[in-house]
Amino acid sequence: MAVDTTNIGKTYPPFEYEVGREKIREYASAVGEGSPVHQDREAARAAGFRDVVAPPMFAVVYSAGAMAPAILDPELGINLMMMLHGSQEFVWAEPVCAGDTVVTTATVKDVYEKDGKAFYVFESNSRNQDATDVVRGTWTNIVRGG
Amino acid sequence: MTPDKYVPHRYAGASGDFNPIHIDPEFAKAVGLPGNILHGLYAMAQVARANVAAADGDPRALRRLSVQFRGMGFPEQEITVSGEVKEMRDGRAFVDTVAEQSGNQIIRNAEAELELG
Numbered sequence: 585m586a587v588d589t590t591n592i593g594k595t596y597p598p599f600e601y602e603v604g605r606e607k608i609r610e611y612a613s614a615v616g617e618g619s620p621v622h623q624d625r626e627a628a629r630a631a632g633f634r635d636v637v638a639p640p641m642f643a644v645v646y647s648a649g650a651m652a653p654a655i656l657d658p659e660l661g662i663n664l665m666m667m668l669h670g671s672q673e674f675v676w677a678e679p680v681c682a683g684d685t686v687v688t689t690a691t692v693k694d695v696y697e698k699d700g701k702a703f704y705v706f707e708s709n710s711r712n713q714d715a716t717d718v719v720r721g722t723w724t725n726i727v728r729g730g
Numbered sequence: 731m732t733p734d735k736y737v738p739h740r741y742a743g744a745s746g747d748f749n750p751i752h753i754d755p756e757f758a759k760a761v762g763l764p765g766n767i768l769h770g771l772y773a774m775a776q777v778a779r780a781n782v783a784a785a786d787g788d789p790r791a792l793r794r795l796s797v798q799f800r801g802m803g804f805p806e807q808e809i810t811v812s813g814e815v816k817e818m819r820d821g822r823a824f825v826d827t828v829a830e831q832s833g834n835q836i837i838r839n840a841e842a843e844l845e846l847g
Contacts, residue, residue, distance in 0.1 A: 614743070615772060619787055639775070639778070640789055641775040641779075644771050645744070648745070648746055648747070669770050671797060671799065672797055674794065674795055675794045679789065679790055722796075
């Protein structure tokens with residue numbers, strides 16, 4: 585099995601996400617985050633945040649719109665029926681709060697073959713409205729049988 | 731903690747991931763799964779939450795989290811997240827974490843970096 589490595593380095597259009605207070609509350613409730621800093625503006629401000637703060641893993645919410653065109657890119661030709669999300673890393677910087685606008689850019693970081701499986705590694709870089717880094721994600725998808 | 735029967739539906743709405751293997755038991759069985767399975771990123775969120783809780787609940791403390799998704803997770807089964815501090819360096823704790831369900835690891839080789847204030 586040979587994998588096509590010609591798309592390594594390919595970058596996709598930036599995706600802009602406006603962070604809503606109710607969306608943070610909805611996400612925090614869905615994952616069981618009980619801290620008031622994810623629900624209540626005054627509690628968040630008292631803890632030093634600009635507004636209700638997103639739990640760290642809310643990164644998947646504002647990144648998703650940047651990742652989908654990469655994973656679905658016909659030039660990569662990932663067989664979605666055979667794809668597994670193998671591993672995930674986030675490195676966080678500035679916290680994301682309600683009212684922020686986060687722009688995420690996805691890149692094909694690596695494509696390789698190992699043990700008869702194809703590995704597609706994407707990197708996402710997210711910045712807020714002040715051009716401050718908020719998170720860097722590394723998304724590894726594994727395709728069985730290539 | 732134990733995700734109830736409808737957690738995958740609420741997580742789908744919150745995250746935007748409506749893959750039917752997570753929310754439709756009949757679809758999941760038709761593609762060979764025992765039933766609808768938890769979102770991997772929901773399980774990762776539980777690992778993140780446990781690490782933040784270990785850092786006095788400050789979400790800013792979690793600087794990095796890296797996980798591998800392995801066995802499938804299911805609703806209505808208790809998830810246990812456990813961690814061990816492997817190293818303390820430069821004000822950071824490096825924590826090895828796993829998430830298990832009924833003795834089955836659903837998140838393994840998780841590494842968290844916590845900045846301790």
